[in-house]
Each structure stands twice: as C-alpha cells, then as structure tokens.
Amino acid sequence: MSSAPHPGQQTKSAMGFLKANDSVDEYTLTGVNNEEKDDPSKFEVKFGPEDSDSPFNWSRRRRWYITFVSGLLAVNATFASSVPSGIVPAMMEQFGFGREVGTLTIALFVAGYCVGPLLWGPLSEQYGRKPPLVLSFVVYTAFSIGCALAPNTGAILVFRFLSGVFAASGLVISGALMSDIWDATTRGKAFSLYTLAPFAGPALAPTVSGFIAVSGTSWRWVYWVTTIFAGSCTVLVALTVPETYSPVLLVKMAKRVRQETGDDRYWAPLEKKSTSVQAQLRQVVGTPFVLMASEPVLIALTVYMSFVYGVVYLLFEAYPIVFTIGHGMNAGITGLMFLPIFLGGALGVLLYLLLWNPRYERLVAAHAPAPVPPEFRLEQAFWAAPAFALSFFWFGWTSYPSISYWAPLLAGALLGFAIVWLFLALFNYIVDAYLMYAASALAANTVVRSLFGAGFPLFAAQMYEALDPRWASTLLGLVALVMTPIPLVLFRYGPALRARSKYAPKRPAVAARPAPAGADAV
Template sequence: MSDIESFTSFNSEDSQNNDDQQPQQYIPTESENNNNAINNLHLTRTETVKTLQDLGVTSHVPVPDINAPQSSKKNAIFPEEYTMETTTGLVPVATLQSMGRTASAISRTRTRQMQGRSSMSILSSKSNSKEELEEEEEEMTNEEGTTTEIDPEIEFVTFVTNDPENPHNWPLWIRWCYTILLSTLVICVAYGSACITGGFGTVEEKFHVSLEASILSCSLMVIGFSVGPLLWSPVSDLYGRRVAYFFSMGLYVIFNIPCALAPNLGCLLACRFLCGVWSSSGLCLVGGSIADMFPSETRGKAIAFFAYSPYCGPVFGPLVNGFISVSTGRMDLIFWVNMAFAGVMWIISSAIPETYAPVILKRRAAKLRKETGNPKIMTEQEAQGITFNEMMTACVVRPLKFSVTEPVLCMTCFYVCLIYSLLYAFFFAYPVIFSELYGYKDNIIGLMFIPILIGASFAVLTTFWCESQYLKLIKTRKPTPEDRLLGAKIGAPFAALALWMLGATTYNHRMWLAPASSGMPFGFGMVLIYYSLNNYIIDCYVQYASSALATKVFLRSAGGAAFPLFTTQMYHKLGLHWASWLLAFICTAMIALPFAFSYYGKELRHKLSKFDYSIDAVED
C-alpha cells in the first residue's frame, strides 16, 4: 500500500466487528501527487458502513429533497448528503458503493420499476410488442439519468451532528424571522408588478398614450417574471441564494431609476420588462430559501406564508399608489416609492445568511481541500459535474417539455394560472365598476382591495389546519399527491362565489360595500388553491419538482400578463354583470378539478402521463 493510500474499510463485516473504531484515512496536506511528503500526513476520520446504517442509510437510494441540486441529469448515489448530519462529516464513495450505492444499481432499480409498469401494460392491452417495450424502457432509462461511476476515493462532505451551519439547526425564532422577511421580499416584488395599476392616468398624461398602451407597463413586468427564473435558478444552484438575491435585487433597484425618468413610453416598457426579469428571483427562489430552513415534515406552515405573499403583494399596488396618483399626479413618484421599498428589501435579503445546503457544503469542501491537501473531498454535485447542456435541460427544456407532455400538470397549472389571472383582472375590473357606478377616484378604488387581504389572511390560518390534517394522515399510511388537495377543495367554491357576488352586486345606487365584499371570498379561495396545488405539483413530480414548478411559474406569469390587456374592454363590451359572470362560469367549472383529481388523480396520472414522477413511484 502506498504512503498516501486510504485505509478506509470497504467490508461491512469488518466494520461491524469494529463498531467503536472509526476508519482512518491518511491524506497529504500539500499535494495529492507529493508521494514523498510522508512526514506531512494527517489523520482524517470518515464514516463506515456501520455508522451509516445506524443513521438509516440503506442500499436503496431515496428521491432527493426538493431543494437538492437537480440541474444534472446524472443519478445521485447519496442524495441524503444535503439533509443528513454525520459524526465525521465525510462519507467515502467506496463505502457507499460497498452498500450497493452505484449508478448502475440505481439504473437497475429504475428499470425494475419501469418493467413493472410495462408488465401491467401488457396485461391490460395484450398488444405491446417486445421491441416496443424495449424501446420504451430505453427511453425511460434515458429520461431517468445516465450511469456514471464515481471515483471510489472521493469523500462526500456532509453536515456534522448539531452543525451550526445547517439551517435546520438555527433557533426556531430566527428561522421564522427569516421566513417573514423573505415573504416580505415576495410582497415587495409582487407589489412592484402592480404599483403602476394605481396610476395609469399618470402614464397616459405624461406620454399622451391610450389606456391600453399604459397597461403594458404592468403586463411586461409580469412577463419578465416568467423569463427571469431561467437566469436566477442556475445562479442559485451554482453560487447560492444570497448571491442571486444580491445581484438580482440590486439590478431591480437600479432599473427603477430609468422607469421613473423615462423620456418616452418605449423606455418605460423596456425597463419594466427588465425589472420583472431581475426581481423574479424573489418569486422563484424564496420558496426554496424557506424550505432550506425547515425539514420536510414541518415546512408546510412556513410555506403557507410564501403562498400568501405573491397573491397579496399586488393588492398593495393600487392600494398605495392610488393615493400617490390622485394627490400628486406624478408617475415618477410611484417608481421612487417602489425603488425605496425594493432598496430596503435588497439590503435585508443580502444580509440573510446562505441557506442553500449544496452551496454551504461546497464551500466547506473547498476549505477542507485546502486544509488537508486532499483534492478528493467534495460534494456529489462537484463530483458529478454539470455541463451547459444539462443546465439548459433542467432549467429550460424540461419545463417546456412538461408543459406539452404532462396533461395533469397542464390542467393543474391552468387552474393556478386562472386564479393568478383573476387577481390581476380585479385590478382592472374594480376601476371600471367603482368609477362608473360611484364616481370614485384611484385612491378610494384602492381601498376596495382591502377585503382581498382580509380573506387571504383567513386563508393562511386555514392552511395551518390543512397542514395539521395532512400530518395526521401520513402517520397512518404512505401519502399520495392527492392528499394535498384538501385546501383546493375548500377554496375552489369561494373563488367562484366571489365572481358571482361581484356580478350580482354591480348595480347603481347600491351600497359600495356589496361589490367590494366579493374580494373577501376571492382572497380566501385564492390563497388556499395556490397553497394546495403548489404542494400537489411537488408531490406529483417529486423527482423533477423544480422543473414542474418552473412550468407553473411560466404559465402563471403568462396568464397574469394577458388578462390586464382585455379585462377593461371585456367589462365595457359585456357589461359589468356579464363580464364577472363569464369569469364566474369558468371558475365554477374548475371547482370540479380538485375533487376529480382527489378521487381519480392516481388513475389519471398513470393513464395521461408517459412517466410516473410522483411519490407513488418511489420504492418503500
């Protein structure tokens, strides 16, 4: 054995005979290739088969946590790396391989799952040829990942027991403070998209354009929300959440300046689109940041605040800026206020410590490589490597592919898109209703949105109850994605009821409180539907959750950008009653979706989806 060779035991029986003895590995402190530096060797403790088994590690590879790196298409052999704490903080690949953790073993496991589904297909149809099944199996294997063996001398870095750098170990009150601050960041970004809705008149007056042209200043920023994640998600995966927030929110603050000083409408529209691209990190990364700090069993309540924020943030836009518009008539002041809010949140978000475990461990691995001189200490993300094509596949290609090949995801995203679009429709329906019936100006119209905030606040409390019911259920049996639909089943009728109320109460000389009160059931149903369907998407596509959520963000933003372009004309052409009732008919029809998925969701997913990415496909 050479002077720098590892003495780690690869035999599980040997490790069991020496339960109290940690394996020892000699590593040169200066260079891997310096074979003559015998006197500089230093001792490093690593995990054994026995210690890993005591921590619950088996030959079975679990599905990675939603926040695990999913950019690479290669199979991970140790996905627990980012959530597990070990005594030594180092797990040799050779030890994992001796337990059966190899890329080829993973592929064989996936293949058995595929063959099981293929066999069921044979029994039901009797029409699949052997060649067709082999072709299907090969395609599914390619979809699941490649078989790349990892150097057995590599040691994966993990958190150590009670590690203070592990966000799960931070004091609970600190994690909740960060949750509230990050949710406020989402409100800030969502507020920015709708801030101009309280002052379209100022845009029309300054640039001498039509209302339709001024509405583009809202729609284009929402479109930017669908483009931005393609940039900020890879940045977050490679460099961390904190870096992404610092640069994205910094750019967002800066680009509010040309919005305020824009000499023409074209400049305003271009900068508003870029503001959407830069600020979208607050929408696509905050949910991950919150999930970073809470184990999967307890993160539901924290995520409820995140579900509240992107839907209530826009409501503050007309509420605040209606007064600015009426009092000053200045378009630039609307953007200066937005810039100030964004600037404060830029400082706060940049000050929050890094929460993304893969990046934290990657930095620790770099420190250990420097201290020990061992270049084979790294994270699995570093060991696997990632190419530009793989990153584009995860961030762009797969989300777009899901949007056309996954009917269940498309129907679910359509409902999310509808609810998000209806929120923006309210921003344009209320000015028509309350200005024509009551003669209110933008400042008073903004107050009409307060019931939406009240209803949404009640929904947050209801999500806590829904989460407690889910936790009780999973103690009795293995969960299914359909268990997540309780909130949507409660909220769906309320969203439809709100539109029926709005259409039925928009009569002249009626009390203004009647149409305004429709916002309360809408806010209540809106947050519950989003909270529930967001979790449903994650569980249905747990193996590619980030890609499925990217599909949702893309479709949701597209709908939110489109509705403002025709809502005002729709209310003028159809009338105040039938415009609301048309939307109510659509929303009423969608009530059936969570109930149908609750009872027939598993069958529909197996029949309509080419592959099963859900937790149902995960082996026990």
C-alpha cells in the same frame, strides 16, 4: 454561515469519519482500511445530523427571519407588478399614449416572470441562492430608477419588462430559500405564510399608487417608492441573509477541510458536477415544457391556476370601472377596495394552519410508513373552488351603483380566501405528485401563469365595458364554475394518471385511508 467551531470538531461533524488530535493540523482516518483509502466516497464531505453549519440545524429564530425576508421579497416583486394601476391616467397624459399601452406597464412586468424563472433557477443551483439574488435585485433597483426617470413611452415599457425579469428572482429564489432551511414537517406552515405574500403585493400596491395619484405628487414618485422598496430589500439580503444552499455550503467546507488537512481527496458533490450552466439552462428550459406537453395532471392544474392568477391582474382594470366610475370614488379610495382580497387571504392562511395542517399531520401518521397519497392535498380545494366561482357572481350582481359598495367589497374577501386555499392545495399537490421533477413542473406552471397574468389585463377593461360589470363577472364566474370539478376529478383519477406518468414517482399501491379519529372534526 454560523460562527465556526474548532476546526477538528467541525470536520468530524461534517464527514463523520474524521477525528482530530489536540493539534489542529494532525488528522487521522478512522474506520478506513488500506483498500478503502482510495475510495472517493470515503472522502465526500457531508453534514452530520447535528452539524451546526447545516441550514436545517440553524436556530428557529434565524430560520423564521429568513422566511420573513423571503416573503418580503415576494411582496416586493408583486407590489411592483401592480403599482402603476393608480397612475395610468397620469402617465397617459404625460406621454400621450392610450389606455391599452398604459395597461402594458403592468402586463409587461408580469411577462418578465416568463423569462426570469428560467434564468434565476439554474443560476441559484450552480452558484447558490445569495449571489444571484443580490445581483438581480441590484439590477432590478437600477431599472426601477429607469422607470422613475423614463423620458418617453418606449423607455418606460422596456424598463418595466426588464424590471419584471430581474424581480422574478424574488419569487423563484425566495421559495428555494425556504426549502433549504425547513424540514418537511414544518415546511407546510412556513409555505402557507409565504403563499400569502404574492397576493399581498397586488392588494396593497393600488392603495399606494392611488393615494399618490390624488395627492398632487408626480406619478414618478410611484416608481421612486418602488426603487426605495427594492433597494432596501437588496441591502437587507446582502447584509443579513446567509447562503442557505447546502451543496454550495459543502463546497466551502470541503475547501476548508482540504486546506486544514493538506489532503486534496476531500470533495463535495457540487464540485464533481460537470454540467455547465448552459447545459443546466437547456435542461431547465426543456424539461418544464416536456412535462407540460405530456402530463395531463399538470396541464389541468396549470390551466386552472393560470385562470385564477390571470383574474387577480384582471381586477386592476375591473375595480376602477365598478368603484371609480360606478361609485364615484377617487383613485386612492378605489385602491383601498383591494384590501379585503388580502384580508381574505390572511384568513385563509389562518384557517389552513388551524384546520388543514393538523389534519394532514394526522394523515401522515395514519399512512406511515407509506407516504400520504398526493390526492389528499386536494381536499381543501373541494371547498375553495366553488367559493372562487361564487365570489364572481357575488361581485358582479352587487356592482350596481345603487347598491352599497360594501357588497362588492366583501366579495373580494371571499375571492382572496378562495385563491389562497386553491393555491396551497394545488401547489402542494404538484410538489407531492412529481417530487424530483417538482421544480420543472412548477417552472412550467409559473411561465404559463405569468402569460395569463400578463394577458388578462389587456382585455379586461373592454370586456367590462362591453358586457357591463354584471355580465362580465358572470362570464368569469361561469368559467370558474366549469373548472370547479378539476380537483374532484384528480382526486378520483389522479392515482391512475400518475401510475402511467414517466415523471411521477412510482409509489406502492395504498388504498386511501381516512384520517385518524378526530380528523373529521376539522
């Protein structure tokens, strides 16, 4: 927290109805008559609009720093998920296992994302963001050391799965950190930059592991690099990132006020919350799957996003077939072939900030005081969905060894661009459509996506070898093409589906209105 002001000033801004005399120990209630003095609500500790202890009122520099660290944690987790891709042959030679087991070193880490969100989400809502984040990254760093020192196949597979479970906090809690510090107006900009982070890791990791593999250095150094990265993030969070969860900050403030005033009636909402961690876990585990089983909108979006996410990890098996076998590149240069995916994603974020975010701000003004219908979030997906399908046809039919590697390489840039636009559109739609149940909806989405991300690499190599890169990519492109109408269908029928939902908030019937003059220009 920021440096504390004069106790009396802080209490006044926190609760709005206290005042302090010159003596810090002398407090009097204002605006409370005798009948109201026993009303518990009169003693609830709250942040005032200008309270410097409120995360929303921290300096922009401080909040952007926290956003940067949040993105770094997401990069760390996804970097570690795909970093073995360049050293699988070396591990196969060391331990004598087959290619399928080598692929499990990636798949099991991603499978850990299915368990982690169900653990770290409720813990961060009970104890705050920082303690679970620091604890999980300490353990994650320890398991990374275990991978580096693994004596056999079983050890490295177990350590990889457990590393994924604990690294998942970097995806779950880091996203929550940004919701703690940014208001709705600025959150879209911060979130667009954060969205790029999960795709930066998979794009950068093969380059690192590939060059380690061809340098003559032991494959174990890949895991030592992961350990150093994880340990550095652990220290960074522990020393520089404050607690951002307002309910926990208010508990600390309430304790301080009780101590300063000697009045035990002051309280914070989290102190009155009797739900145990076990009950929260049951709710967090149960509600997402109820939503997934009963919400057609969420089912459609999750299937689409899971396919997109699975394809990202499928490429770790497909790219070596096209570039290493087809074009004769070594593991290090093949790793560089992933960079256009990241660069295309970065371009997608830039265009989102320049085009779609200003357009959405105009829509907010046009629909005020009513909220913007969630369906307007889907507009950028109208362009991204066909681009995503096209990227596979481009990649596949330019993957002949006789064609310059620049052709399939640039297909990756279109793929990265389309993925970022799709995820920004569909994530924002889920949040806007479900609001109070958005966390549960995103948890269900994350678990299913992680299953696809863990499963797709297991059959990718066999598919690309059996069908050859042309027809394997064509098959993926055709599946993507079949899913292309999903955003259009939801734009048309989403309001009716949400009206019948038990979980989507009931909104006033508002006809879709165009953006103000000038919106069409973007």
